[in-house]
Amino acid sequence: MRLLECVPNISEGRDRDKIASIAEEVKKHRGVRLLDYSSDRDHHRSVFTFIGEPEAIQEAAFAFTLKALDLIDMREHKGGHPRLGAVDVVPFVPIQEVKMEEAVQIAHEFGKGLGKRGVPVFFYEEAATRPERRDLPLIREGEYEGLTEKLKDPRWKPDEGPDHFDPKSGATVVGARFPLVAYNVNLKTRDLALAKEIARKVRFKDGGFLHVRAMGVDLKEREMVQVSMNLTDYRVTNIPKVYEFIKREALKKGIEVGGTEIVGLIPLGVLEGIAQYYLSCERFSLRQVIEQRILESD
Amino acid sequence: MRLLECVPNISEGRDRDKIASIAEEVKKHRGVRLLDYSSDRDHHRSVFTFIGEPEAIQEAAFAFTLKALDLIDMREHKGGHPRLGAVDVVPFVPIQEVKMEEAVQIAHEFGKGLGKRGVPVFFYEEAATRPERRDLPLIREGEYEGLTEKLKDPRWKPDEGPDHFDPKSGATVVGARFPLVAYNVNLKTRDLALAKEIARKVRFKDGGFLHVRAMGVDLKEREMVQVSMNLTDYRVTNIPKVYEFIKREALKKGIEVGGTEIVGLIPLGVLEGIAQYYLSCERFSLRQVIEQRILESD
Numbered sequence: 288m289r290l291l292e293c294v295p296n297i298s299e300g301r302d303r304d305k306i307a308s309i310a311e312e313v314k315k316h317r318g319v320r321l322l323d324y325s326s327d328r329d330h331h332r333s334v335f336t337f338i339g340e341p342e343a344i345q346e347a348a349f350a351f352t353l354k355a356l357d358l359i360d361m362r363e364h365k366g367g368h369p370r371l372g373a374v375d376v377v378p379f380v381p382i383q384e385v386k387m388e389e390a391v392q393i394a395h396e397f398g399k400g401l402g403k404r405g406v407p408v409f410f411y412e413e414a415a416t417r418p419e420r421r422d423l424p425l426i427r428e429g430e431y432e433g434l435t436e437k438l439k440d441p442r443w444k445p446d447e448g449p450d451h452f453d454p455k456s457g458a459t460v461v462g463a464r465f466p467l468v469a470y471n472v473n474l475k476t477r478d479l480a481l482a483k484e485i486a487r488k489v490r491f492k493d494g495g496f497l498h499v500r501a502m503g504v505d506l507k508e509r510e511m512v513q514v515s516m517n518l519t520d521y522r523v524t525n526i527p528k529v530y531e532f533i534k535r536e537a538l539k540k541g542i543e544v545g546g547t548e549i550v551g552l553i554p555l556g557v558l559e560g561i562a563q564y565y566l567s568c569e570r571f572s573l574r575q576v577i578e579q580r581i582l583e584s585d
Numbered sequence: 586m587r588l589l590e591c592v593p594n595i596s597e598g599r600d601r602d603k604i605a606s607i608a609e610e611v612k613k614h615r616g617v618r619l620l621d622y623s624s625d626r627d628h629h630r631s632v633f634t635f636i637g638e639p640e641a642i643q644e645a646a647f648a649f650t651l652k653a654l655d656l657i658d659m660r661e662h663k664g665g666h667p668r669l670g671a672v673d674v675v676p677f678v679p680i681q682e683v684k685m686e687e688a689v690q691i692a693h694e695f696g697k698g699l700g701k702r703g704v705p706v707f708f709y710e711e712a713a714t715r716p717e718r719r720d721l722p723l724i725r726e727g728e729y730e731g732l733t734e735k736l737k738d739p740r741w742k743p744d745e746g747p748d749h750f751d752p753k754s755g756a757t758v759v760g761a762r763f764p765l766v767a768y769n770v771n772l773k774t775r776d777l778a779l780a781k782e783i784a785r786k787v788r789f790k791d792g793g794f795l796h797v798r799a800m801g802v803d804l805k806e807r808e809m810v811q812v813s814m815n816l817t818d819y820r821v822t823n824i825p826k827v828y829e830f831i832k833r834e835a836l837k838k839g840i841e842v843g844g845t846e847i848v849g850l851i852p853l854g855v856l857e858g859i860a861q862y863y864l865s866c867e868r869f870s871l872r873q874v875i876e877q878r879i880l881e882s883d
Contacts, residue, residue, distance in 0.1 A: 290875075290876075290879075292875070320879050320882040321882065322875070322878045322879065322882055323878070338875065338879060382875060383876075466875075526860075526864060527863065527864070530863075530864055544865065546865050546866075546867045547864050547865055547866055547867065548866060548867050548868065548869070549860075549866060549869050549873060551873065552873055552874070552875050552878065553873055553874060553875065554874075554875050554876070555853070555856075555874050555875065555876040555877075558853075558856040558857065558859070558860055558874065559856065561856070561859060561860045561863065561864070562824075562847075562856055562859045562860075565825065565828075565859065565863045566824060566825070566828055566845050566859070567842065567844050567845055568844070568845055568846060568847060569844045569845065569846050570846065571846070571847050575847060575849065575850055575851055576850070576851060576852075576853050576856065576876075577588075577590070577620070577636065577680060577764075577850050577851065577852050577853065578588075578681075578852070578853040578874075578876060578877055578880055579853075579876055580620045580621070580850065581588075581618050581620065581636060581880060582876055582879060582880060584618040584619065584620055
């Protein structure tokens with residue numbers, strides 16, 4: 288089954304009616320499932336997750352975006368979360384049988400369509416057109432309030448759309464990325480320095496595993512410390528690799544693992560990878576999972 | 586999501602039109618998904634797998650059975666596989682959020698309905714009304730050809746329906762059981778005795794793990810031997826427990842595992858259990874799996 292996910296973030300987290308009617312746009316599209324949406328009043332921001340065949344997702348994402356641009360006015364927007372526009376970020380995420388190249392192409396087509404409607408569009412992560420635009424926080428630097436200045440800088444010429452913007456809508460960042468797996472390993476110690484040391488060893492930017500971000504966190508109430516991770520491409524570095532590494536590193540100091548947690552949604556492929564790693568399974572396929580088969584029988 | 590599976594076996598494996606029109610009966614039922622069906626010409630037998638909400642499955646199974654009884658004539662049936670009737674076995678299998686007690690109740694209601702139509706019904710496995718009827722091979726002993734004799738024996742009075750039968754249809758065995766996980770571990774040796782010895786240690790009937798059946802098999806072409814298993818309740822004994830045991834036992838003799846395989850369909854819960862076992866995950870739920878969430882969003 289071909290599955291592409293879209294996880295847009297919009298700058299409206301308070302008006303329930305507006306948020307619900309933007310969500311309704313997604314549901315109108317056949318074969319598209321709105322899995323979840325949640326709003327944060329303080330951030331004045333909502334995140335939606337919908338999934339389906341790539342073509343249907345592209346259409347649903349565009350209708351969703353037009354509706355949100357219609358209902359949200361950035362001139363009135365204040366909130367705690369960095370943002371550039373009414374429809375702030377639109378990431379496309381390949382989940383099953385969709386190549387990253389296809390997600391990138393959809394992001395580009397989507398951005399082009401949005402640009403034609405007068406919204407400046409920046410492409411990020413896998414859809415970035417230059418290395419310095421891969422990173423979302425960097426693109427968002429200066430935020431909505433600094434957008435006029437930013438667009439004067441030739442280095443920030445938008446990838447699509449005009450180099451000026453409707454103050455009602457601001458700009459939109461569109462991209463493609465792999466699904467993010469949030470995974471934490473708790474250690475039975477109060478030694479935060481150890482968690483930080485292991486986090487450094489495990490994360491890519493300090494010489495650790497590919498596609499791993501990590502930090503050490505103090506779990507005061509539980510009287511433990513935690514190595515908190517994001518795995519940004521589980522097909523390359525899946526949970527078992529980091530778990531076994533952290534377990535070994537902690538044991539060197541005589542510290543045991545006090546449980547682990549997978550936070551939020553994961554693709555079935557993550558569980559498949561875990562089974563493969565530990566059981567050296569031959570030829571196991573997701574199609575052997577009954578629930579997956581049900582999806583395919585639709 | 587509540588999911589009950591039904592895996593009926595019928596005594597028709599050759600006439601494609603008949604088999605297809607029996608399958609069609611299932612598809613008529615809203616919310617019921619026919620995941621698979623396959624026929625064996627030599628056995629002259631077909632197996633169907635369909636799944637959905639318990640109520641819908643019960644209805645679909647009954648319509649399916651009436652259609653099969655209509656189209657199949659046991660008086661003409663010859664085949665390699667033991668059987669008592671046209672609709673030979675109807676097992677109900679709880680997959681998600683369905684208790685075994687409920688599957689048993691559905692099996693009993695289903696059997697009662699079939700009994701009223703004049704078919705002798707025996708309940709087996711979890712739906713058995715007495716211990717000596719738990720075992721399917723025992724119920725089927727004597728087969729269709731011995732059914733007249735069998736029904737004369739008061740110990741074989743049917744659980745539902747008359748103690749005589751329509752020669753066109755024979756009798757039906759109805760039951761409830763957990764999903765069966767077929768799992769094999771290959772060993773890098775030609776020593777079949779070792780595979781047989783480990784199979785004995787791992788299987789329940791010789792003092793091994795609960796809900797495990799096992800045998801040693803020679804994989805001549807691959808120049809290995811295999812411990813071939815059925816796990817009949819993966820919630821009690823899942824794959825990791827037998828895998829780790831077999832790996833250790835083989836290593837004692839200096840033999841390594843040469844890969845393992847999961848055969849056929851498994852519930853998502855099996856993969857969840859594997860992740861729990863190896864990663865000591867806290868609070869992980871199937872609802873965190875995107876594909877599962879899609880099913881629930883229907």
